[in-house]
Amino acid sequence: MAAGKINGKIGFEGKTPFLIGVAGGTASGKSTVCKRIMEQLGQVEINQKERQVVTISQDSFYRELTEDEKVKAVKGLYNFDHPDAFNEQLMYQTLKDVLAGQQCKVPVYDYLTNSKCNDQFITIYPADVVLFEGILVFYFPEIRDLFHMKLFVDTDSDTRLARRVPRDINERGRDINQVLQQYMNFVKPAFEEFCLPTKKFADVIIPRGADNIVAIELIVQHIRDFLNRQRTEHVTEFSTFGTHRSPNKQFSRPH
Numbered sequence: 616m617a618a619g620k621i622n623g624k625i626g627f628e629g630k631t632p633f634l635i636g637v638a639g640g641t642a643s644g645k646s647t648v649c650k651r652i653m654e655q656l657g658q659v660e661i662n663q664k665e666r667q668v669v670t671i672s673q674d675s676f677y678r679e680l681t682e683d684e685k686v687k688a689v690k691g692l693y694n695f696d697h698p699d700a701f702n703e704q705l706m707y708q709t710l711k712d713v714l715a716g717q718q719c720k721v722p723v724y725d726y727l728t729n730s731k732c733n734d735q736f737i738t739i740y741p742a743d744v745v746l747f748e749g750i751l752v753f754y755f756p757e758i759r760d761l762f763h764m765k766l767f768v769d770t771d772s773d774t775r776l777a778r779r780v781p782r783d784i785n786e787r788g789r790d791i792n793q794v795l796q797q798y799m800n801f802v803k804p805a806f807e808e809f810c811l812p813t814k815k816f817a818d819v820i821i822p823r824g825a826d827n828i829v830a831i832e833l834i835v836q837h838i839r840d841f842l843n844r845q846r847t848e849h850v851t852e853f854s855t856f857g858t859h860r861s862p863n864k865q866f867s868r869p870h
């Protein structure tokens with residue numbers, strides 16, 4: 616079978632998943648936007664293996680800290696917002712595997728220990744659409760070039776800080792001083808230096824994140840069109856030549 620091409624990008628044998636990058640500052644609503652997209656495509660209630668759309672978080676690719684770095688991290692003195700905090704190679708290889716339609720595993724990340732959970736992985740089953748979300752998903756040129764569509768969630772920094780403080784205290788085991796110290800020393804300057812400049816690479820900027828129902832509906836419609844086109848092409852290929860992958864999983868509209 617000929618290699619697939621989406622937005623001028625060369626794919627692989629069989630169907631190339633549509634890879635969407637979702638960037639934006641901390642607590643801008645990246646995960647929530649991905650969740651809304653999945654909900655609107657009727658994917659949330661479907662079991663993981665059958666899903667047509669999956670989300671991967673960049674947080675799974677934080678690199679392991681040295682003992683010294685662990686001590687700093689506990690005090691809010693480690694920079695988790697610098698590109699060097701991520702394992703770029705593993706991220707790139709994982710996305711290449713995803714694009715090749717391969718099943719893969721990504722580490723489960725634990726914010727309480729600032730490290731991966733030992734022997735715990737999330738299985739990423741082959742899907743037609745893959746969302747990859749994180750603060751620096753557009754930072755690394757080789758990774759950025761893999762995306763077929765790039766979204767930037769643009770929420771003002773006061774709102775983001777107001778969301779981050781309770782989230783980090785309630786869900787990530789931090790205290791208020793630690794959160795504010797980390798924010799002023801690392802999160803804010805790194806956002807300005809590494810994340811915000813990547814907004815220019817976005818195809819679609821989503822002001823106000825998940826509150827922007829119109830933007831999310833437009834993106835969902837674009838994904839639906841892609842999935843429908845893929846299914847139509849697949850039926851034609853399947854009846855003519857046979858194919859490498861099983862027929863696309865069905866997706867449903869929200870009720």
Ligand SMILES: Nc1ncnc2c1ncn2[C@@H]1O[C@H](COP(=O)(O)OP(=O)(O)O)[C@@H](O)[C@H]1O
Pocket residue numbers: 639640641642643644645646647648778779782823824825826
């Ligand atoms: N539109 C919104 N309105 C209110 N709270 C929101 C909204 N979007 C996200 N949140 C909350 O803000 C926090 C961060 O959102 P999240 O989607 O996890 O951001 P990110 O993935 O960019 O870090 C979460 O507690 C989430 O529930």
Ligand SMILES: Nc1ccn([C@@H]2O[C@H](COP(=O)(O)O)[C@@H](O)[C@H]2O)c(=O)n1
Pocket residue numbers: 640641642645674677695696725726728729730749750802
């Ligand atoms: N051990 C860690 C790892 C990351 N962070 C912070 O998480 C932010 C990225 O996640 P979002 O969901 O907010 O996009 C990033 O700003 C890091 O500072 C952390 O605090 N501890």
